[in-house]
Every structure is written in structure tokens, then in C-alpha cells.
Amino acid sequence: MAGPSEKNLLKPGVYYLQGNQACAEGAITAGCRVYAGYPITPASEIMEHAALRLPQVGGRFIQMEDEISSASVLLGASWAGAKAMTATSSPGFSLMQEVISFAIMTETPLVIVDVQRPGPGQGYITTSQEDVMQARWGHHGEGSIIALSPASVQEMFDFTIEAFNLAEQWRTPVLVMAEETVAHMREPLTIPPQDQIKVVNRKKPQDLGISPEEFLPYGHAMVPPMANWGEGYNVNHVSLVHHEDGNVTKYNRDIHLDSVSRIQQKIEGNTDHIARVETRFLEGCRHLVICYGSVSRTAVEAVMEARQERGIDLAFLRLVTLWPFPEKKLREIVRDVDTVFVPEMNLGMMKHPITEALRDRCNRIVPIPTLGALHSPEMILSKIYEELK
Amino acid sequence: MTRHPMLKYLKEKGPAGPRMPTIMCPGCGAGQVLNYTLHAVDEIIHNDGTRKEDFVFISGVGCSARLTSHYLNFDSGWTIHGRSLPIATGALLANPSLKIVVFTGDGDAMAIGGNHFIHTCRRNLDVTILCINNGLYGMTGGQVAPTTPTGTATATTPYGNMEEAFDLCKMAETSGASYVARWTTAHPRQTIKSIKKGIGKKGTAFIEILSQCPIHMKTPPVEMLRDFKANTVSINKSRGHGEDKILIGEFCHMERPEWTEKYQKILEQFD
Ligand SMILES: Cc1ncc(C[n+]2csc(CCOP(=O)(O)OP(=O)(O)O)c2C)c(N)n1
Ligand SMILES: [Mg+2]
Numbered sequence: 001m002a003g004p005s006e007k008n009l010l011k012p013g014v015y016y017l018q019g020n021q022a023c024a025e026g027a028i029t030a031g032c033r034v035y036a037g038y039p040i041t042p043a044s045e046i047m048e049h050a051a052l053r054l055p056q057v058g059g060r061f062i063q064m065e066d067e068i069s070s071a072s073v074l075l076g077a078s079w080a081g082a083k084a085m086t087a088t089s090s091p092g093f094s095l096m097q098e099v100i101s102f103a104i105m106t107e108t109p110l111v112i113v114d115v116q117r118p119g120p121g122q123g124y125i126t127t128s129q130e131d132v133m134q135a136r137w138g139h140h141g142e143g144s145i146i147a148l149s150p151a152s153v154q155e156m157f158d159f160t161i162e163a164f165n166l167a168e169q170w171r172t173p174v175l176v177m178a179e180e181t182v183a184h185m186r187e188p189l190t191i192p193p194q195d196q197i198k199v200v201n202r203k204k205p206q207d208l209g210i211s212p213e214e215f216l217p218y219g220h221a222m223v224p225p226m227a228n229w230g231e232g233y234n235v236n237h238v239s240l241v242h243h244e245d246g247n248v249t250k251y252n253r254d255i256h257l258d259s260v261s262r263i264q265q266k267i268e269g270n271t272d273h274i275a276r277v278e279t280r281f282l283e284g285c286r287h288l289v290i291c292y293g294s295v296s297r298t299a300v301e302a303v304m305e306a307r308q309e310r311g312i313d314l315a316f317l318r319l320v321t322l323w324p325f326p327e328k329k330l331r332e333i334v335r336d337v338d339t340v341f342v343p344e345m346n347l348g349m350m351k352h353p354i355t356e357a358l359r360d361r362c363n364r365i366v367p368i369p370t371l372g373a374l375h376s377p378e379m380i381l382s383k384i385y386e387e388l389k
Numbered sequence: 390m391t392r393h394p395m396l397k398y399l400k401e402k403g404p405a406g407p408r409m410p411t412i413m414c415p416g417c418g419a420g421q422v423l424n425y426t427l428h429a430v431d432e433i434i435h436n437d438g439t440r441k442e443d444f445v446f447i448s449g450v451g452c453s454a455r456l457t458s459h460y461l462n463f464d465s466g467w468t469i470h471g472r473s474l475p476i477a478t479g480a481l482l483a484n485p486s487l488k489i490v491v492f493t494g495d496g497d498a499m500a501i502g503g504n505h506f507i508h509t510c511r512r513n514l515d516v517t518i519l520c521i522n523n524g525l526y527g528m529t530g531g532q533v534a535p536t537t538p539t540g541t542a543t544a545t546t547p548y549g550n551m552e553e554a555f556d557l558c559k560m561a562e563t564s565g566a567s568y569v570a571r572w573t574t575a576h577p578r579q580t581i582k583s584i585k586k587g588i589g590k591k592g593t594a595f596i597e598i599l600s601q602c603p604i605h606m607k608t609p610p611v612e613m614l615r616d617f618k619a620n621t622v623s624i625n626k627s628r629g630h631g632e633d634k635i636l637i638g639e640f641c642h643m644e645r646p647e648w649t650e651k652y653q654k655i656l657e658q659f660d
Contacts, residue, residue, distance in 0.1 A: 008659060034482045036475075055655045060482040065508045069475035072468075072505075076447070076479025079466060080487060084479065102469050216404065229464040230484055232442040234400075236459050237466040243405035247459050255405075 008056040012193045019156040019182040020045035020087075022189050023113055024053060026160030027085045029191075031199055032111070033059035034084040036073035038066055038092060041125045042180040043115035046087035067092035071099035074110040079237055081228030083164055087113035089180075090131050091122065097138045100173050104143035104263060105239040107224065109167035109202055111160070113176040115183040118372045126372045127180035129293055129345040135175050136323045142260050144267035146274060147175040147323040149292040153187035165200035166274065170266055171223050177322060179345065181294035181374055202226050205233060218259065219244030222266050268324050275326035278318040281307070282333060285315035287388065288362070289341045290354055292319040294374060299343055302380035312388060322350065327357040334361050339387060343368035343380050395427040400462045408459050413452065416610030418574040418600030422521050423456045425577055425598075426490065429584035433488075437589075444488045445480060449473040449502065451494035451528045452602075453521035471501030474509040477516045485515065485649035488588060495522040495536040499555050503535075510564035510593050512648045517587040517594045520557060523602040531605030543605075557597045562641045567592030569641040573599040573617035576637065583639065592647045599635070 010025055017025070024046050027035070035054055037047035047063070054061040059082075064070040070086045077084035088096065093114040103110055114135070118128040131138075135147045146166050150159040159176055167174040203225040205215045210225065212233045218224050224244075227233030240248040241256050249255060267274065280300070282288070291299040296318040306312040317334070319326070334340075340362045342351045348367040355365050368375065368383045401409050413420050433439050444463050448454035450470035457465040468476050477489045498506050498520050509516065525543055526532040532545040535555045542549050561569045568590045572580040580598055587594030599621075601613035624638035 034479060036479065036482075055652070056659045058656060058659070060649075060652055060656075062478065062482060064475060064478075065504050068472065069478075069505050069508075072472040072475035073479035073482065075468065076466070076476035076481075077483040078479070080445075080480040080483035082479075082483035084483070098469060099472075229445050229480060230442055230487055233464070234462050235464050236457070236461065237468070238458065239468070240458075242459075243403075245403040245405045247403050247405035247408055249405065 009194060010191050012191050015189045015191065016186060017153060017189045018045060019153045019178065019185050020115070021049045022153045022157040023087065023160045023176070023178065023183075024049035026157040027111065027164065028053055028057055028059070029157070029194075029197060030161040030164035031083045031201070032085045032164065033057070034073065034077035034082040035059065035061045035086065036064050036070040036084070037086045038064055038070050038088065040089045040092050042117055042183050043087045043089045043113065045183070046113060046115070067095040068099065071096040071112065075099065075103060075106070075108055078108045078110050079229050079235070081230070083109070083168070085111040085113065087115065089115045089117045090119050090128065093131055093134065094138070097134070098140070100145070101139035101141055101143070102239045103173040104139065104145070105141070106237045107171040107218065107226070107263060108173065108237070109171055110173050111163045111167055111176065112173060113160070113178055115178045115180060117180055124372050125180070127294070127345060127374065128372065129179060129295065129349070132177060132322055132346070133349045135177055142264055144264045145175060145323050146170065146172060146267060147177050147321070149177050149319060149322050150182055151294050151296050151318070152182060153185055153189050156182055157189055157191070161197065161199070165198060168200045168202045169223070170270070170274070171202065171226055172267060177293070179294050204228070206231070216244045217246045218242060222262065271324040271326055272328065275321035275324055275329065277326055277329055277333070278320055279316065279333065281315040282317065286313040286337060287339045287341070288315045288317055288334065288337050289343065289380070290317045290319065291343050292322060292350065295343050295345060298375050298377050299380055302377040302384065305377060306381060306384055310385070312384070314384070319350065325353045325357070327353065330354070330357040331361060334358055337362045339363065340365045341368055341380070341384055342366070343370075343375050345370055345372070345374070347371070395424055395431070398427050398430070398462055399460050411460055412455055414604050416601065416603040417452065418523065418598075418602070419453050419456060419521055421574045421577070422453075422492075422519065422598050422600060425580045426519060426584055429581045429588065432585060433588060439488060443486065444490065446490050446492065447473045447477045447480070448492040449494075449497040451497045451526070452523075453492055453494040453527070454497060456492045471497055472505065473497065474502060474505040474516070474518070478509065478514055481514055481516065481649060489516045490588065491516055491518045493518060493520050494527070495520060495524065495557070496526045496534045499535045499557060499560070507560070507564045510561050510566040510595065513565055513567055513592040513645050514648045515591055515593070517584070517590075518596070519584065520595065520597045521600045522557065522597050523600045525602060525605055527602050527605060531602070558595070558640050561595035565593070565645070566595045566641065567643055567645050568594035570639045571597040571599070571637050573621060573637065574601060575614045575617035586642070591650065592645055
């Protein structure tokens, strides 16, 4: 890249930033040097900040003609060796699904931030968690996805870095499923010294001593090493079903099953390494609230109050990673509870994989849905009190 | 048997077995375009010191797009229908020293990818766009394209195409491309020369190559090539009496600041 200017990274310290700005700073810290985007509320500040900051660190920013092209830019940038990101909001996220599918099949590391707003249609421009299923199932075909769910300005920074690290480590597209709440919130952000921030870079065939003659673009390992364009490895990126060497053949069941199972299993089979949950008061609890994203901020308050005011034996569990869904982890830590409450800013989406995971671990699951705005703690509490009367 | 001199740029086989023959139908013009392109690239590699590894070939989806599929022994991407230009844009932003050549079809470039085509030319990004215009959608079975002549019956215009065809070169020129030319598969020397100029041009170069699809046009390839000769007239010779013919030649050849060059000025402020 042209004159990377480490000196223009944010100095360690405490800043007072908006979530969207923190996200863009996280990307830059992770090494993102190409940003492409198309304006949409409530995500636009990410691209505005990227437009300002990327040239300062030797990166390049471009405003594209739509979200399809914005996401497409990331493919070419990544193949040419850059870490690349785009951010959008829900209608734009719909337009990016084809690229996500291609990125999964070509095993292209890239990061897409979806600052969710309500739908369907243009909906509102307020907050939402209505794209969490689209994140997993919106792209055509098989293949898995990694999606993170930040709940604070600090996490908009931290999780964007983590998203790049996961993308590079697993050679796959990674989604940051933000919400307008955290995107427009302003809070203190602590930037640690650069040497305390973990930054992962993709494995290259050169690192493993693999010559261009021996190189298989989709071979060598569960996560194949990736050669950048311009380095003499003659890489063909193909999204047709392909052999390890990139060759496409007539329908071949073995190649089809092997290649597509591998790209699915490299994620699903490593869920324990990838997916995280956070818990409080879980040990031996009777009831449980499961939530994610900014809803966890009000949910944790509701849990504290129910425990203190009414002495209800209620625990808190937050999905930090939405996908791959940490089913095994959930089943390990939730053994035998009575009622599980699931507050979400949709009409009940993550409730489904939660129900599947806890099918024999709880007596009932009670969704607490709302649309377009955060639950108040009272909304969550009144449902809990009503159900546990 | 003497080997074709351009075979050195192709992958004939790999660990998964042979990659040849190509999927092109007998008489298809796409192979000719690949041959002309590789001749131009070969001359550039031999004469001006550009390294083979600096070239990247990108395409979308279609018969023409298959030229960057697994036969080509270069860095390449065989990508999404209509999106080859944004993908090229990304590669250029990551590494502006790459020599990017895009193979696209008339449908890929001007129907599904039309918006990206306009904006790539407007930005004057440093890519060479080679559009293999066969006047229809070859890959999907000969349906009408934005380039199909009015009146033509196709799989989706059984009563004849009632729409007007796009002039791709006019579109490229008005959108801001730095170099614009049209040839046909029956003009090998001119096409090779144009591709060399296009790759050498800092900015967007658009070269349309009229090409035959003998299968869907239900016409023998030799006849189609003969028609390309008979029905075209050079822009230098037309002088008003070739209006019923298709203009070929260089329509535009100018110097305009290229996108990454302009961005470089911003980058230098922070060095
Ligand atoms: C998103 C999407 N829509 C449609 C298709 C199906 N499709 C494949 S090639 C093609 C048309 C190609 O026409 P053109 O670009 O003129 O290339 P040709 O085959 O004629 O060389 C279409 C519609 C696709 N692959 N992807
Ligand atoms: Mg065509």
C-alpha cells in the first residue's frame, strides 16, 4: 500500500466517540486499507469517517454507485492483498447478499457492517435486530457465516477488529450486525497501545514454503493459504464448484460435497473457537434471559432489578456471536432451567435457534418482542413478572 | 505438430486433470478475442518490461467471461454477472500498479452491469475493458441483449426485438473513458494494436469487439466473419457515406487524469 502511515493511527487513550466512528477506527486499527460504500442512514457516519481517515493511514476510500458495487469492491481489494470493508443498513444489506455468497464460495476475507434499521421495505430509520436471520440465511446456497453483535461504542471498535481477524483467520466474509442504537450512541472509547491489540493476517503460501508450481488455491489445509494477486501465483478465483486446484468440472458429486462441506465445516466445526457468550448469575439459576446486541444493556438492568426487588432467581446470557450459533456451548452451560425469556427487537428471530438448542433444557421459552426502539427495562420486567406470578 | 505460441499463457492441465478443451462452441469468436489479447499482452511483456505477474484478468459471467476461467495462467477472477468492473476497482484501489484487463459480454457490461460501466468510465479508473459483443446472451441460450439489432427474433423476442440497440462505444465515450475503439473478430491486427494501446493507456480503455455466435445466430462462422468485413466501415473513411454500416476504428484517444493518480495527491498530504 502507498506509504502506510502508522503515525496517523489513533494514539492510545480515552476518546469520546460515536459508535459508527469507533467502528471505522476499529477497521483502520485492524489494517483495513480499502473502504467502499454507499450512503444510508443510520450507517453513513462509518463511511464519512472512513473517507476522512483512510488516506491519512495510506488507504483508499471510494463512494460507489450502489451497495452491490460497494460489496464487490471488497472482493477485488481482498484478492489484491488489502483488508477491505463496507458498511450499510438493512436495505443495502439485502443488495449485498449475492456478493456474500460469492465471498463464501471463493473464501474471500472481507468485513461487512450492517447497522440494522427496521423493515420490511424502507421501514423506519430507527433501530432494529431484524436482519439477524438474513445474516445467516440471506445469501443463496450453502456455506456458513460469522456474525458479531456489538452492544457498546467500545465493542463497535473491538468487534470490528475481531471481525477482520476472524475473516483473515478463516478466509471468509464476516458480518458486524450493529444496530442504530450502538451506531449513534456516544460513549467513552479506550484505545489500548497498538502492541496490545491482536491483529491477524491471512496465511500465504509463501509463509508455508509453497511454491507457485505446487500451489493449490483451494487446497493444502482446512483453511487454504491465500496468495495475493501480483505475486506470481497465477490464482484463479472461481465461484463455480471447484476442485482444490481451482479446476471446474462437469457435475461431480464428490468434488461438490468435499468443497462445499469444507467451507461450511471450517466455520461450523470450529464454533467453539469462534463463538462467544457472556453470562451472569448462571450457576444453578432457575430462569434465564437470553439476548444480544444493545438489548443486552436493558436486559441486564432488568435482570438485576428482578433479582434485587423480587428475589427472582434469574440469570443473564448474551450471545456475543450470533453465527455460527453456539448451540453446543449453550447446551453445556444451560442444564436445567424453568423459563427462558428472549427479548429481541424483532418479532422473534434468534428465539428459533435458542429453542432448538434448549429443546430439553428448559420448560418454556417466552419471547419478548418489540420493533423499532429499545425495550425499556420495565417492558422486559413486566413480562417476567407476569409470567412468573 | 507445432504448438500454438499463446499456449504458454494457458493452463492445459492441473492436479484435477485436463482443463482443455475450452467450453467454447466451434466457430465462437471468444477464442479469437483471447488469442488477440494474449498477442497484445505478449508484446507488452517482451517490449516494455511489464511483468507477467502484474497482469490480472477479471470477468463476470457469460461465454465471454469464461476466458478468465481456469484456462488462463495468470492471476484472474471469474466473478459475478455484471460486477467485474467494481471488482476491478477494488483490486486497483488495493494495488494501483496492477495491469487489469476485464473481459465482459454485451449483457454483462451493458444490461446487469450498465451502471458500473458508466461509473467506471466516469471515474477513469485504470482498467482495460474488452467487450465481446455477440449481440445476444450466449451463455443462457441466445436471449435478446441490449445490443441485439431491432427486428431480430431471439428466444425471448419470438416476435422480433422491438427495442433499439445500445451503441456501447458512444456510451463509453460520453461517460468519460480515455480510450474507445470498436473492431470485429475479422480485424485481428487492428484489435491487437488497440488492446496494446488500451493497456498502455492510464485510464479507462474500452474496446468493443463484435464477435460471432454461430450457434444462436444460426449462421456459419465464415459467413459471419465475411459480414463483419462487408458491413463495417472505418471511422476515418466513412465521411458520411457509410451510415448504413457499422463504424469501426478509434473513437476517442485522450489523456485525462486517472482516479488513483488523483487520489495519490490526497495520499501525499499525509506522507
Ligand atoms: C445474477 C445473475 N443473473 C443471471 C445470470 C444468468 N446469466 C449467465 S450469463 C448471462 C448473459 C450473458 O450474456 P453476455 O454478457 O452477453 O455474455 P455472452 O454469454 O453472450 O458472452 C446471464 C443472464 C447469472 N449468472 N447471474
Ligand atoms: Mg453476449
